[in-house]
Amino acid sequence: MLINMNIKLTVSSSPHVHTPMTTRGIMRDVLIALMPAVLAGICFFGARAALLCAVSTGAAVFFEWGFRKLIGRKNTISDLSAAVTGLLIALNVPPTLPVWMIIIADFIAIVVAKQFFGGIGENFVNPAIAARIILMTSFPKEMNAFIEPVDAMTTATPLALAGTDAAPSLWQLLIGYHGGTIGEVCALALILGGVYLLVRRVIRWIIPVCFIGTVAAVMFFADGCSLYSAAYQVLSGGLILGAVFMATDYSTSPVTTWGKVIYAIGCGLITCLIRLFGSLAEGVSFSIIIMNILTPHIEKLTMPVVFGADEKGRKAKEGSL
Amino acid sequence: MDIAKGLHSPLRKFRGGVPADHQKNAADIPLQSIPVPGTVAIALSQSIGAPCSPLVAVGDHVYAGQKIGDSDKTISAPVHASVSGKVIAVGEIVLSNGIKCQGITIESDGKREDCPDISPPVIESLEDFLNAVRESGLVGMGGAGFPTHAKLRSALKSEPAVDTLIINAAECEPYICVDNRECMEYPQNIINGIRALVQWIGFKQVIIGVEDNKPKGLERLLNCLGEECNADMDIKVSSLHSRYPQGAEKMMIYVTTGRIVPIGKLPSDVGCVVMNVETCSVIGRYLRTGRPVISRSITVDGDAIDGPYNLRVPIGTSIQDIIDYCGGFTEPPYKIILGGPMMGLALSDTTAPICKQNNAILAFRQTSISRLVKWDCIRCGRCVEACPMGLVPEKLERYARYRNVEKLKELNVMACMECGSCAFHCPGNRSLVQYMKMGKQLIREEAQKNVN
Numbered sequence: 001m002l003i004n005m006n007i008k009l010t011v012s013s014s015p016h017v018h019t020p021m022t023t024r025g026i027m028r029d030v031l032i033a034l035m036p037a038v039l040a041g042i043c044f045f046g047a048r049a050a051l052l053c054a055v056s057t058g059a060a061v062f063f064e065w066g067f068r069k070l071i072g073r074k075n076t077i078s079d080l081s082a083a084v085t086g087l088l089i090a091l092n093v094p095p096t097l098p099v100w101m102i103i104i105a106d107f108i109a110i111v112v113a114k115q116f117f118g119g120i121g122e123n124f125v126n127p128a129i130a131a132r133i134i135l136m137t138s139f140p141k142e143m144n145a146f147i148e149p150v151d152a153m154t155t156a157t158p159l160a161l162a163g164t165d166a167a168p169s170l171w172q173l174l175i176g177y178h179g180g181t182i183g184e185v186c187a188l189a190l191i192l193g194g195v196y197l198l199v200r201r202v203i204r205w206i207i208p209v210c211f212i213g214t215v216a217a218v219m220f221f222a223d224g225c226s227l228y229s230a231a232y233q234v235l236s237g238g239l240i241l242g243a244v245f246m247a248t249d250y251s252t253s254p255v256t257t258w259g260k261v262i263y264a265i266g267c268g269l270i271t272c273l274i275r276l277f278g279s280l281a282e283g284v285s286f287s288i289i290i291m292n293i294l295t296p297h298i299e300k301l302t303m304p305v306v307f308g309a310d311e312k313g314r315k316a317k318e319g320s321l
Numbered sequence: 322m323d324i325a326k327g328l329h330s331p332l333r334k335f336r337g338g339v340p341a342d343h344q345k346n347a348a349d350i351p352l353q354s355i356p357v358p359g360t361v362a363i364a365l366s367q368s369i370g371a372p373c374s375p376l377v378a379v380g381d382h383v384y385a386g387q388k389i390g391d392s393d394k395t396i397s398a399p400v401h402a403s404v405s406g407k408v409i410a411v412g413e414i415v416l417s418n419g420i421k422c423q424g425i426t427i428e429s430d431g432k433r434e435d436c437p438d439i440s441p442p443v444i445e446s447l448e449d450f451l452n453a454v455r456e457s458g459l460v461g462m463g464g465a466g467f468p469t470h471a472k473l474r475s476a477l478k479s480e481p482a483v484d485t486l487i488i489n490a491a492e493c494e495p496y497i498c499v500d501n502r503e504c505m506e507y508p509q510n511i512i513n514g515i516r517a518l519v520q521w522i523g524f525k526q527v528i529i530g531v532e533d534n535k536p537k538g539l540e541r542l543l544n545c546l547g548e549e550c551n552a553d554m555d556i557k558v559s560s561l562h563s564r565y566p567q568g569a570e571k572m573m574i575y576v577t578t579g580r581i582v583p584i585g586k587l588p589s590d591v592g593c594v595v596m597n598v599e600t601c602s603v604i605g606r607y608l609r610t611g612r613p614v615i616s617r618s619i620t621v622d623g624d625a626i627d628g629p630y631n632l633r634v635p636i637g638t639s640i641q642d643i644i645d646y647c648g649g650f651t652e653p654p655y656k657i658i659l660g661g662p663m664m665g666l667a668l669s670d671t672t673a674p675i676c677k678q679n680n681a682i683l684a685f686r687q688t689s690i691s692r693l694v695k696w697d698c699i700r701c702g703r704c705v706e707a708c709p710m711g712l713v714p715e716k717l718e719r720y721a722r723y724r725n726v727e728k729l730k731e732l733n734v735m736a737c738m739e740c741g742s743c744a745f746h747c748p749g750n751r752s753l754v755q756y757m758k759m760g761k762q763l764i765r766e767e768a769q770k771n772v773n
Contacts (some may be wrong), residue, residue: 007650007653007654008669009654009657009669009670011667011668011669012667012752013431013667013758014438014662014665014666014739014744014754015663015664015744015745015754016656016662016663016665016740017495017662017746021746022692022696022748022749023696023697023748024696024750027701032436073642076697077662079697080698099518119697121698121699123698126670151378164738183679197737250699250701250702251699251700255700255713255715257706294528302711303732304336304623304708304712304713305706306711306733307335307336307571307581307584307709307710307736308581308584308710309585309711309736
């Protein structure tokens, strides 16, 4: 029998065809989707915003590389997840934050929240959210030193100003002409990024829509059926940034469809509770981290029904014969 | 009963799966027979079940169609010489999956002379019919390789009685076109096969399921059924949504009838028998001619080989002989797959013989098929969305790695049909199917341990 000895064949388990989508491609898409928000931040807050974005991304990648090297594991910076985390942290701080603080935040996110638990996919809380919360509790003054865009006057966030005369208009909220963190101010840029992620099928619509929808609905009724209140609450604070880019983090959100729904509604309700009754003006970070921790339990409750294992299956069998 | 000749499109859809990129390049290429190969190696174990014992010895002359191996076990099917010539070896041969089994090697005389005994079987009773199916050496030709007579016998025993015959011509695997060619070229055999099955097994309805990306095959079947005006059978031709794994037995039953096969049960438990279209066609042909399964259709395609081709090849022809007939490789292949790209077997060499259940040989270059980098699981949930069975591959992979048999059982790993939809969608390129197989093996091993 003729055997062509020159041919070396690869043997592997099926399937032999795959989607072109890769982990790196997904992370690259997230970085692209964040670009409008980054550009808006730089536009409004100038070089300082650009510096924080660059330093934070660089530091996050460095910590990922350094820690993996230290513990002798495979280098994972090429999956770009550390770059995403670094950039998200920068978008979650005010443009006035001292640079050394953001480096601490990167360390906490990458080393403590992510690598201590096993690296990508194994962390139980969103690293960027964990870092933001540590910063908020450790350096409350610096984390609340918000400035007006362009003229850099000291101001408060729209949530702190809600209901006062100084409250920005909805239009200002939409384009981002108000105080806030680098990435959260321009709702329009964030929505643009979110649409890109939806089109590229990186995220599903469930989490952002249920999260934002819950906040809008609760705020609508909480303020006596006020559409203005609902819109104001949706467009201000870190809600859109959180709902589109942070709550959708794969590792820390449920994999099941109904789990995603419960998780997102939970995020929305906790955000509203904190905003309405808490001493903090903003509740998005805390709501996401609480739901992150509940994710394994939500998943357990919403396991998909195995085809042929449910009541419907038995009925179908009996009914049709 | 009314004759339903219209095209029927089920509205039901199964969960998950892979959207169609079916690459049916060979759909319009007619079947052609390859020249009689110099030697053929006929495996004595070509089906699930007991291997056959050889009925011939080295030096014997055999005719094409002569029975050369048989077994007295229920779950087994006889094997026949696929060419005429001289038996040159009876002994160990290596199959495509690397498993060694007994086989009979025949040096052909280049003629493929038919056995003089071949004559259409005389069928007067159900027992005659089942024996005829057995004697034809028929096994599930869609890939399962389960002896057809054994499947029919077990279906006849089911309580309540089976009422629905589903002819599976979905052909949801990319590239493969042999079922389509069967519908195009031998619709009469298919209909004759159905008629015999309805007559003897007593099916009340027959559904032929074809994916809607093969409109010509659908049309040919419909036309042919239209000519059969005297048919007293309820035959529906069902145009199915093109989505892998539409041809999986449980998906097929659900989509066409709405019945759900419970986990661990057989199609006959919900009153159905699903049969591959070529299998059905062979029944029709055997009853008319008495020629057993000594050849089958194979699609040859892929970007490392000239083609595409749809070939009729004698059982036992080596894969290399088929590749040579197609003009060899145009470029060094990176992977050669026996079967479809979703569930087929990657070959380590090309010496293995074709068995009754093989349906395609695909040769690919590296650039078109390889994904070398693997990433860690990021829990994106695409595998969960993709699983047609509603399993959670992300967790099953983890528990298989941890060898946690309890959890694997709890999450129903045994319900996995290894269709590969999860691994197709995995952005981390993780070997999910391999871990599913491992998880099932762990459960089997533990069951074995408990028995001992």
